[in-house]
Amino acid sequence: MRFLSWVLLPLIASTTTAIPLNLGTTSFTDAAIDSGLALKGLNALALAKAFTKFNLKNRCNPAKVKIRQEWRSISKPQRRKFIQAVKCISAKPSILPPGQVPASIHLYDDLVWAHALRTGAIHNSGYFLAFHRYYIQMFEDALEDCGYNSGLPYWEWGLDVDGPHLSPLFDGSDTSLGSDGEYIPDRETFSFIPFGHNESLSIAPGTGGGCVHTGPFNMNEFTVHLGPYIDQDSNALPAPDPNLPDNPRCLNRDLNSESIRRWTNFRNSTHYILSYDNVFDFQGNLDGDIRATQKPMQLHGGAHGAIGGIARDVRISPNEPAFWLTHANLDRVWWIWQHLDFENRQTVAFTRTWMDLPPSGNATVDDYIEIEPHAPARKVKDLMNTVGGSPLCYVYV
Numbered sequence: 001m002r003f004l005s006w007v008l009l010p011l012i013a014s015t016t017t018a019i020p021l022n023l024g025t026t027s028f029t030d031a032a033i034d035s036g037l038a039l040k041g042l043n044a045l046a047l048a049k050a051f052t053k054f055n056l057k058n059r060c061n062p063a064k065v066k067i068r069q070e071w072r073s074i075s076k077p078q079r080r081k082f083i084q085a086v087k088c089i090s091a092k093p094s095i096l097p098p099g100q101v102p103a104s105i106h107l108y109d110d111l112v113w114a115h116a117l118r119t120g121a122i123h124n125s126g127y128f129l130a131f132h133r134y135y136i137q138m139f140e141d142a143l144e145d146c147g148y149n150s151g152l153p154y155w156e157w158g159l160d161v162d163g164p165h166l167s168p169l170f171d172g173s174d175t176s177l178g179s180d181g182e183y184i185p186d187r188e189t190f191s192f193i194p195f196g197h198n199e200s201l202s203i204a205p206g207t208g209g210g211c212v213h214t215g216p217f218n219m220n221e222f223t224v225h226l227g228p229y230i231d232q233d234s235n236a237l238p239a240p241d242p243n244l245p246d247n248p249r250c251l252n253r254d255l256n257s258e259s260i261r262r263w264t265n266f267r268n269s270t271h272y273i274l275s276y277d278n279v280f281d282f283q284g285n286l287d288g289d290i291r292a293t294q295k296p297m298q299l300h301g302g303a304h305g306a307i308g309g310i311a312r313d314v315r316i317s318p319n320e321p322a323f324w325l326t327h328a329n330l331d332r333v334w335w336i337w338q339h340l341d342f343e344n345r346q347t348v349a350f351t352r353t354w355m356d357l358p359p360s361g362n363a364t365v366d367d368y369i370e371i372e373p374h375a376p377a378r379k380v381k382d383l384m385n386t387v388g389g390s391p392l393c394y395v396y397v
Ligand SMILES: *[C@@H]1O[C@H](CO)[C@@H](O)[C@H](O)[C@H]1NC(C)=O
Pocket: 197, 198
């Protein structure tokens, strides 16, 4: 694959350099946008631009760069290796001081806790994009410690607009992340008023609702320990109580094609990449943040809604193995967007707390992103360039 990229690169580069930077949607036909061809082209353009950033002194170079690919582009043996590595993380013991978080039994739980603990600082805040970029990098590193040396896979939701339960990612085979949750009939439509918005949002139940029943991560081979915290939602998203007891249970999933059709189809992802020229509008729209748009949910919420179940319990959503692939795809959308005007897309917007509650001042690129003890603290500005080598060295194809 790496070799292939090198062979293809000059081709990609020579066919894309002629494309003007300020692309409008009008540059693509509706068919190209809806089929994902436009997004593919934008990804190739970003890739060509990322490759121009290598230099001999750079600690990230073509021999080292990790190639992040869509699940379907990865060979089946590699997919099995990925699944094995996730299971390896979930079998290693917790490294937190004994008694600090009683429900964190394994290293996987620790990583979930690292997210839960910081929920109020890393969502609808200036740290949202950079934190999740570093957080999934940390997971990629943990996978490497467990024998998976390739780039973190991503999930392109647009490929599954007809039903994620039909996706190779969730078909229950041994090369999937397991099946849908067991189907639970007669559930009510889920309605809520997103924070700051004044209209209720309704999403019909998906095709599962219960425990993942077949394939990797089914109820006999994968256990969730932390939470649930979904009922603890309040406006300031406080950190959950670390002293809650262990709550062993299955992985709950409720795949939802409506979520993909409404918020995360190819047209949607392409829209975010092409429509905004500053990070406030880009992030705010992608997140359905009332400070930027009247439209709730959108790409980020829609991506979580497409998986459903525990993926909707914001604090512990990383308990869902597909979380990492979904956030890789969100990172990819940001990455492509950044590369369309790289020099001007190195900053963050919004404040240091969720919805600026409590008021916290604007985040800056000199602030630190912390995931200790799993990875050292890093400045936001060191997380802007994925081929900078410190600490990032990956591209998306
Ligand atoms: C909903 O909120 C917007 C501003 O956020 C406001 O302009 C509009 O009047 C509100 N609508 C209702 C029905 O309250």
